[in-house]
Amino acid sequence: MNHKAxxxxxxxxxxxxxxxxxxxxxxxxxxxxxxxxxSAAPAEKITLTLQTFGGGTNFGYKAAVEKWNAEHPDVQVKxxxxxxxxxxxxxxxxxxxxxxxxxxxxxxxxxEGGMGLAKARPQFFTDxxxxxxxxxxxxxxxWKWENGLTADGKLFALGTDVGGMSICYRADLFEKAGLPxxxxxxxxxxxxxxxxxxxxxxxxxxxxxxxxxxxxxxTIYNVVLSQESAKNGNVTYFDRDQKLIAGTNPAVRTAFDLxxxxxxxxxxxxxxxxxxxxxxxxVKSQFATLGCPGWMLGVVSGTAGDAFKxxxxxxxxxxxxxxxxxxWLAVPKQSKHPKEAAELAGYLTGPEAQLMAFKEGGxxxxxxxxxxxxxxxxxxxPYFGDAPIGKIFGPSIKSLQPTFLGERxxxxxxxxxxxxxxxxxxxxxxxxxxxxxxxxxxxxxx
Amino acid sequence: MSVNTQPRRADPAPPxxxxxxxxLTWSRFDVKAAPYLLISPYFLLFAVFGxxxxxxxxxxxxxxxxxxxGEATYTGLDNYAALxxxxxxxxxxxxxIGIFALATVPQLVLALLLANALNKRLRGRLLLRxxxxxxxxxxxxxxxxxxxxxxxxxxxxxxxxxxxxxxxRHIDWQSTRWSSWTAIATMVDWRWTGYNAIIYLAAxxxxxxxLYEAAAIDGxxxxxxxxxxxxxxxxxxxxxxxxxxxxxxxTLFAEPVMFAGNRxxxxxxxxxxxxxxxxxxxxxxxxxxxxxxxxxxxxxxxILLGVGLNYTLARRIGGxx
Numbered sequence: 001m002n003h004k005a006x007x008x009x010x011x012x013x014x015x016x017x018x019x020x021x022x023x024x025x026x027x028x029x030x031x032x033x034x035x036x037x038x039s040a041a042p043a044e045k046i047t048l049t050l051q052t053f054g055g056g057t058n059f060g061y062k063a064a065v066e067k068w069n070a071e072h073p074d075v076q077v078k079x080x081x082x083x084x085x086x087x088x089x090x091x092x093x094x095x096x097x098x099x100x101x102x103x104x105x106x107x108x109x110x111x112e113g114g115m116g117l118a119k120a121r122p123q124f125f126t127d128x129x130x131x132x133x134x135x136x137x138x139x140x141x142x143w144k145w146e147n148g149l150t151a152d153g154k155l156f157a158l159g160t161d162v163g164g165m166s167i168c169y170r171a172d173l174f175e176k177a178g179l180p181x182x183x184x185x186x187x188x189x190x191x192x193x194x195x196x197x198x199x200x201x202x203x204x205x206x207x208x209x210x211x212x213x214x215x216x217x218x219t220i221y222n223v224v225l226s227q228e229s230a231k232n233g234n235v236t237y238f239d240r241d242q243k244l245i246a247g248t249n250p251a252v253r254t255a256f257d258l259x260x261x262x263x264x265x266x267x268x269x270x271x272x273x274x275x276x277x278x279x280x281x282x283v284k285s286q287f288a289t290l291g292c293p294g295w296m297l298g299v300v301s302g303t304a305g306d307a308f309k310x311x312x313x314x315x316x317x318x319x320x321x322x323x324x325x326x327x328w329l330a331v332p333k334q335s336k337h338p339k340e341a342a343e344l345a346g347y348l349t350g351p352e353a354q355l356m357a358f359k360e361g362g363x364x365x366x367x368x369x370x371x372x373x374x375x376x377x378x379x380x381x382p383y384f385g386d387a388p389i390g391k392i393f394g395p396s397i398k399s400l401q402p403t404f405l406g407e408r409x410x411x412x413x414x415x416x417x418x419x420x421x422x423x424x425x426x427x428x429x430x431x432x433x434x435x436x437x438x439x440x441x442x443x444x445x446x
Numbered sequence: 447m448s449v450n451t452q453p454r455r456a457d458p459a460p461p462x463x464x465x466x467x468x469x470l471t472w473s474r475f476d477v478k479a480a481p482y483l484l485i486s487p488y489f490l491l492f493a494v495f496g497x498x499x500x501x502x503x504x505x506x507x508x509x510x511x512x513x514x515x516g517e518a519t520y521t522g523l524d525n526y527a528a529l530x531x532x533x534x535x536x537x538x539x540x541x542x543i544g545i546f547a548l549a550t551v552p553q554l555v556l557a558l559l560l561a562n563a564l565n566k567r568l569r570g571r572l573l574l575r576x577x578x579x580x581x582x583x584x585x586x587x588x589x590x591x592x593x594x595x596x597x598x599x600x601x602x603x604x605x606x607x608x609x610x611x612x613x614x615r616h617i618d619w620q621s622t623r624w625s626s627w628t629a630i631a632t633m634v635d636w637r638w639t640g641y642n643a644i645i646y647l648a649a650x651x652x653x654x655x656x657l658y659e660a661a662a663i664d665g666x667x668x669x670x671x672x673x674x675x676x677x678x679x680x681x682x683x684x685x686x687x688x689x690x691x692x693x694x695x696x697t698l699f700a701e702p703v704m705f706a707g708n709r710x711x712x713x714x715x716x717x718x719x720x721x722x723x724x725x726x727x728x729x730x731x732x733x734x735x736x737x738x739x740x741x742x743x744x745x746x747x748x749i750l751l752g753v754g755l756n757y758t759l760a761r762r763i764g765g766x767x
Contacts, residue, residue, distance in 0.1 A: 088709050092730050099513055275707045276594075280601060411732050415711070422714025427621045436715075443534070444732065 046337050048344055049105035050079045053090035054295070055274055056302020059109055059160065059327070060361030064353040068344065075340050084274040086111040087414040097332075098124040104332040106341035107348070110157060111327050112403070113410040115147055116238075118157065118330065120407050122150035126331040129155045131342035139351070139367045143402030148328055156330050158349040161363035162400055163293035163325035164393040165223055165317040167197075168300050170211075171385065172311045173288040177207040183315050183387060190318040194224065194258055197318045201267040204288060212269035212287045217259045217424040218417055219273055219291035225255040226322035230401050237413065237441060238406025246412060246441035256420070256437060263424040270425045279303050291317070293324040294393055298361025301383040314387040321396040323403055326366065362389060364397050371397055408445050415444040500746075507739035513729065518736070525740035535741060537716050538724040539748070541627070545702075545720065546695035546752075549631035554687060557639050561646035562672060575647065578640030589637055590704030597629045597705075620705065626718040633701045638694070642687045649683035650676060681761075688760045692752045696745065697722050721745045 052059040058081045065079045083089040091114045097103030098121075110118055118125065128134075134155055137145055144159035167190075171181040179200060180186055190196040201213035214220055228251035229236050237246040246252050262268060269287040271278040281287055282304040292300065292314065300312055329349055331341040347353055354365035355375055362381060365371055371394075379390035406412075419437045422428035428436055507525055511518040529535050564575055581589070596603045597619040605616045619625045653676065661671050677684075699722035706712050710727035712719025719727075721741065729738030 083708075085708065088731075095513065095733065096730060272707075277598060277600060280598075284601065286600065414731070418709075418711055418714055422621075425618060425621050425714060427714045427717065 045073075046075045046340055048075060048077050048107065048337060048341055050077055050107045050344065050348075051094075051105035052079070052081045052109040053083055053086045053111070054081065054109075055084040055279070055299040057298035057361035058302075060295075060298055060357035060359075060363045061348060061353070063360055064348060064356045067353075067356070068347060075337075075344075077344060080105070087113060087410045091410055098334070101334050104334055106335040106337055107329055107331055107345050109160070109327050110330055111410075112147070112163075112325055112405055113413055115157070115328060116405045116407040116409050119147075119150045122152060122154060122156060124333055125150070125156035126333055126335065126338045126342065127154045127156065128158065128331065128342050128345065131339055131346075133158065133342060133346050136346065136349075139369060141366070141368065141398075141400075144326070144366045147402065148330075157328035158330075158345050159366040160327045160329055160349055161295055161325075161354070161357065162366045162397055163226070163295065163323050164364050164397040164400060165226070165322050165324060166292045166294075166297075166389075166392050167289055167315045167317050168292040168296065168384070169289040169313055169315055170285070170287075170308075170311055171313045173208060173211055173285065174204070177204040177288075179204060181313075183313050183385075186313070186315040189315075191316075192318075194318050198262060198265055198267065201262070201289075202265060205265075205267060208288075211285055213267040213289060214262060215269055215278065215281060215287040215290040216271045216273050217263050217268055217420050219296075220262060221255050221259040221417070221420055222324050223291035223293070223317060223322060224258050224319065225251060226324040226403060227317075227319050228252075228254045228322075229403050230320075230322055234401050235404045237409055237416075237445070238404070240404055242406050242408075244406075244412070244441060244445040246416060246445075247438035253434075256434060259420055260423065260430060260433065264430060268424055272421045272425075282308070291324075294358075294362050294364035294389075294397075295325060296362070297381060297384065297389065298363065302361070309383050310385050312383065313385045314381070314389060314392055316392060321399060323400040364393050368398075406445075411444040412441050415440040503739045503742050506736055507743050509736045511734075511736035511739070513733040513735045521736070525737050526744070529737065529740050529744060534716060534719075535721075535724060535744075538712075538719045538721045541623075541712065541716075541718055542696055542698060542720045542722075543752075544623070545627050545630050545634075545698060545718070546692070548627050549634040549698075550691045550695050552631075553635045553639050554642060554684070554691065556635070557642035557687070558646055558677075558684075560639065560643040561650060562676065564643065564647050565650045565676075575644070578643050580640070581637050582641045584637070586637065586700045587704060589633055590701045593629065593633045593636070593701075594705050594707075620713050621717070623717045626702075626705070626713060630698075630701050630705055630718060633705075634695070634698065638691070642691070645683060645687055646680060649680040653679045685757065685760050688756045689753055692756050693749055696749050696752055699723060699726075721748070 050061065050065065052061070061079055065077050069076050082093070091111070094104060094108060094110075094114075095117075136158065140159055144162065148155055148157035148159060150156050167186075169186060171183075174186065175181040180189060189200050204213045225236060232249060232251040235245065235249060236251060237244060237249070239245050269281055271281050271286070273290075282300070290296070290300070297314070301309075304312065329345040331338055331345055335341045349367070351365065351367045351370035351373065354363075354367055354370040355373060357363045358365055358370070358376060358379065365373075365376065370376060377390045377394050379388070380386045381389045416437050419428055419433060419440050422436075423430060423433040506518070508520060508522060509518040510521045510524070560578060564571070564578070568574060597605075599605065599616060599618045599620070602619070604619070608617065617625055619629045657675050657679075658671055661675060666674065698720045702712055702718050702720050702723060703710065705718065706723075710719070710723045710731050712723050722745070725738045725741045725745065728734045728741060
């Protein structure tokens with residue numbers, strides 16, 4: 001049995017190689033060759049597990065995986081989205097699986113916040129270069145490619161999406177508040193920057209009582225942080241020597257201060273994103289705007305559901321471009337089918353699958369070919385009132401800059417954002433918030 | 447007896463000894479080893495799942511042991527020293543003891559009253575007795591999820607009820623210590639009160655009826671009978687439940703974790719982070735395994751202290767007869 005199975009695996013590998021070379025006819029005839037002779041037993045079916053995270057449509061791979069499964073009857077993909085929350089649930093769980101050598105999928109998603117830690121642990125990941133994926137280098141912007149390399153320069157992860165920014169807003173609530181609801185006019189409303197945004201919020205709040213202007217401090221904080229980071233050497237909590245600079249980096253302070261201002265102005269619904277009350281808030285129309293990196297569009301449409309189709313819309317973000325988020329796909333060493341898994345990761349990060357994910361969830365492609373594709377530039381999103389998302393995100397994504405994230409970024413992010421939420425919800429006094437913020441960061445970085 | 451006499455009888459005839467020897471050792475094995483063999487499953491399981499983790503945790507706690515590919519270097523008692531100076535750890539200790547006190551005291555009192563009521567002649571007694579066990583059968587996660595919804599800030603049932611009572615201001619149950627502790631304590635109580643009541647009831651059933659009859663003839667009221675007969679007679683059982691709830695209360699984990707939406711930090715300022723949550727946060731969120739192991743050992747010590755203290759307190763229950 002064992003012997004046969006191993007040979008079957010080898011055969012499957014040979015066949016995928018043949019398929020890759022385009023000799024599909026040879027492949028199928030090989031599979032039906034005389035039974036009983038050990039040389040041509042039918043290839044066994046492989047199931048690859050693809051594990052991702054995120055709310056709503058998360059990675060947006062539904063269509064892409066269906067297409068793969070239809071084309072690869074022998075290598076089926078099981079697509080599981082484990083949880084909404086990367087820092088709190090997915091990443092700790094994934095690291096335990098990696099450490100214990102079992103449990104992780106064949107292809108796993110990693111958020112930018114986890115990449116610092118992942119690249120310092122090449123022992124957990126398959127070197128994708130050995131399966132020929134080094135040839136993909138020219139497909140990606142340099143920063144996206146380089147972040148997928150381990151400390152010793154081996155390719156372990158391929159980039160999925162990037163985090164160009166926008167503001168999602170409820171057109172119907174804007175109308176109710178007597179604000180312009182048309183997306184061009186809304187964009188103009190805060191074209192002067194974040195202070196305009198706050199002013200619009202105050203006007204909104206003066207008219208509307210049962211909804212708040214912003215969902216939480218978290219989304220705005222992260223949008224501003226990534227904008228400011230681009231102006232401050234592309235670092236956030238850690239400098240390039242892995243030294244904690246959360247307390248001294250002006251980007252962090254500016255984002256914090258603006259967040260505090262918005263909270264003090266009473267503009268937030270005091271929710272915390274990616275929690276149950278936040279999800280409920282969408283359905284109960286608790287807030288009118290939130291900071292929307294490309295991938296957030298899928299979270300909004302997936303969480304708010306069809307009842308709010310056409311009520312949500314997308315406007316440009318105040319304060320210029322920034323890069324929030326974006327993920328990578330890696331193949332854990334423990335995968336039993338690394339070759340097929342690498343092939344799947346390559347397929348999912350290819351321009352075609354990226355455009356499918358973009359259509360499904362708004363995840364902005366990281367490959368240059370997909371970014372230039374007319375399908376992207378001319379894309380509209382029916383959920384957001386046919387918003388020309390290609391036009392809104394398109395110009396900014398090519399100029400995105402890489403943000404450097406330290407090894408313990410995810411831990412620090414988790415702790416300091418908790419302080420911001422506490423400040424917004426009232427358990428941390430405004431006057432003490434900054435000191436607590438810095439202290440929480442220091443403790444988590446230790 | 448008969449087994450023992452056999453070899454003695456065989457003694458005068460030495461040639462016979464040899465063929466009998468195997469049966470002899472077998473019978474000795476039967477008597478001496480079989481009991482150990484029979485109780486061995488527990489001890490083997492305990493060694494694997496109890497003793498080994500305990501010792502391994504101790505070994506880890508003396509090291510700077512990073513999870514996820516880190517190395518382990520011996521650091522002696524550094525982890526313990528750092529923990530004892532760690533305000534967040536003490537915050538977790540205060541929370542744990544606070545929630546424990548808030549949950550356990552009313553729970554055991556309530557269970558006692560409930561058991562006393564169930565011990566009377568009631569219609570549908572069996573059904574009622576089974577009924578109090580129903581909460582225990584529900585999964586703790588389900589309980590926590592439902593209660594978290596009930597205590598929701600914006601759309602929770604509890605706030606809605608408070609609204610009906612004319613309290614206009616919504617309570618953000620998670621944001622302050624007292625409110626979050628209360629919410630968690632009710633989850634614990636809901637689940638465990640019935641369990642303790644059944645244990646008390648079982649103990650009450652063993653009290654001889656004559657005692658009550660004699661007391662009734664002497665003119666003792668129901669309340670007097672409870673204090674003077676029931677409570678002193680079930681004291682060992684009360685002690686047992688106190689132990690079990692002390693251990694359960696000090697290792698409280700699932701309810702507050704679910705209440706915090708699967709986070710380990712127990713609210714924005716750690717207002718309901720228990721020690722168990724702190725251990726998981728350090729070990730599996732910050733990947734500081736050695737530090738977490740040290741915290742686990744301190745928790746062990748704390749439980750020993752708590753059990754000891756509660757033993758001396760609970761021993762006095764109904765003490766003066």
